[in-house]
Amino acid sequence: MPGPVLVIVMGVSGCGKSTLAASLATEFGFRLLDADDFHPPANKARMARGEPLTDAMREPWIAAMCDALRERQRQGESCVLAYSGLRRAHRQRFRELGYPTLFIHLAGDSEMIRDRMRARVGHFAPASLLDSQLDALEAAMDEPDIVVVDAAQRIDRMHRQAAEKVQGFLADHMRA
Template sequence: MKPAARPLVVVMGVSGSGKSTIGERLAARLGLPFEDADDFHPPENVRKMSAGQPLDDADRAPWLAAMADWLSERVRSDEGAVLVCSALKQRYRDRLRRASPALFFLHLDGSEELIAERLRGRKGHFMPASLLRSQFEALERLQEDERGAAVPVDGTPEETEEAAAAALKRAGSGQHQSHD
């Protein structure tokens, strides 16, 4: 498949890192469609997570396939997109990347303490704070051979959005991205 002419971005990170907030802001800024990976989960996955049970790879397979199909359609239509998805493991990112080699991952990166504090203040989400530790244990940070950048989330949403936009701009110019 040819790379998308418009950006195709996955905003990734653990639950509570600000994926939806930053993803929506970035999509609006870039004039791109926005989608949340939570909307791709089958009902049984939502029930499992709501009960405080982490998902396993078998649970994630249809979820990843549905998102990869959605990304592939964005490539075919050449419209670009911003998808927010935990994408914690490299093999999950590899599965999504099959939709387009131009897929760019923005890892919203913060300490477990900061994210836990944010989760305690969040209401009405099916992902309980009790699963945060399992997400940090599962997290495989972006590798040098992965197209993407880590963006710190310890500032305001505006600061995080600016850092994300700058990382995308550097990627468009071919500059190497830091994965610290």
């Protein structure tokens, strides 16, 4: 029987990754992890002030997520992680955990995402951070484990499209 898998729903803040990750985790019975839960308070405070994180500030956050995923893997749990995935090197860290991994990149027009960010209530990341996230996002060149889903769709359509990608990924994993 094949072991656990990791699905990472990635994209800039406001693209819908937490919502999509939660619906995929429910459908497939995977453990849901949200990267926002791993930020130290200082990172959240900085972002709430509209100040982007540096790669050095991201490092303990990435390490904490990797530690949590290693523990889930030891317990044989498949996971869905909602995570920005801005840097290629950080995406590689998750691949190196040993899970078969699929990235679902929610991509969309910056104005649409900015409007979503302005409309949401209770999130620490303001719309003013979007430009810095878009600047930090490194394109998925030569990363065949990343599939793109249009973030402009309604959540039910995004879910359906992403679920099809996960089904194909799981079928491939079962054959491996």
